[in-house]
Amino acid sequence: MGSVFEAIKSRSSTRGYTDEKLTDDEIKSIVLAGLHAPTATNRQEIRISVVDGSNPVLAELDEEKNKAFGKGRPGAANFYYGAPTVFILSAEESFKWSRLDAGIAVQNMALEAEELGLGSVIIGCIEGAMWGEKREYFDKAFKIPEGYRFEIALAVGHKAVTKEPHTFNESEMVYYI
Ligand SMILES: Cc1cc2nc3c(=O)[nH]c(=O)nc-3n(C[C@H](O)[C@H](O)[C@H](O)COP(=O)(O)O)c2cc1C
Numbered sequence: 001m002g003s004v005f006e007a008i009k010s011r012s013s014t015r016g017y018t019d020e021k022l023t024d025d026e027i028k029s030i031v032l033a034g035l036h037a038p039t040a041t042n043r044q045e046i047r048i049s050v051v052d053g054s055n056p057v058l059a060e061l062d063e064e065k066n067k068a069f070g071k072g073r074p075g076a077a078n079f080y081y082g083a084p085t086v087f088i089l090s091a092e093e094s095f096k097w098s099r100l101d102a103g104i105a106v107q108n109m110a111l112e113a114e115e116l117g118l119g120s121v122i123i124g125c126i127e128g129a130m131w132g133e134k135r136e137y138f139d140k141a142f143k144i145p146e147g148y149r150f151e152i153a154l155a156v157g158h159k160a161v162t163k164e165p166h167t168f169n170e171s172e173m174v175y176y177i
Helices: 004-010 024-035 056-069 098-115 135-141
Strands: 046-052 085-092 119-123 148-157
Touching: 004 098, 024 046, 024 085, 024 098, 046 098, 056 135, 085 098, 098 119, 098 148, 135 148
Parallel strands: none
Antiparallel strands: 046 085, 085 148, 119 148
């Protein structure tokens, strides 16, 4: 098993994928990584919808997102960059820690994808579309339960492009007191 810190340091967003599907075992590991994430008061309010990249509802969602926010990155196939699998995380709408918990879960999943040698990218740009006029339709299509709402998504697949991890200015960003 690789070290967690190695996965944290090597992960970067992948914005282009091959056609190769994920195996059931890969999907299962990524889902489990999300379920192992801690939640405030151990509420376990996160739900994960596993969506095949060929699902036509994703194309409808892409169209809806484009209506509100424009086409997105030049050259991008769609909001999930043609990934074979999209994990959609929803959470209890009334629970105050849902957003944070979903963020923790999605990063666990991204790190597991990294450990498996896969690429991933966290997707927030569909928020407006998921919460907009067609919310009921998308919620139903992705089996998001009543009282839950979309929080964040993760596209995962085999990398067709690579990108260096982001850099940062440690001296500006960290305060030792
Ligand atoms: C909450 C959140 C939402 C994001 N939404 C998108 C998105 O909709 N589309 C996208 O291409 N990247 C998205 N990203 C990826 C960021 O742009 C990316 O993590 C950042 O540029 C740093 O690059 P790195 O992931 O390669 O280190 C999102 C990341 C986070 C944490």
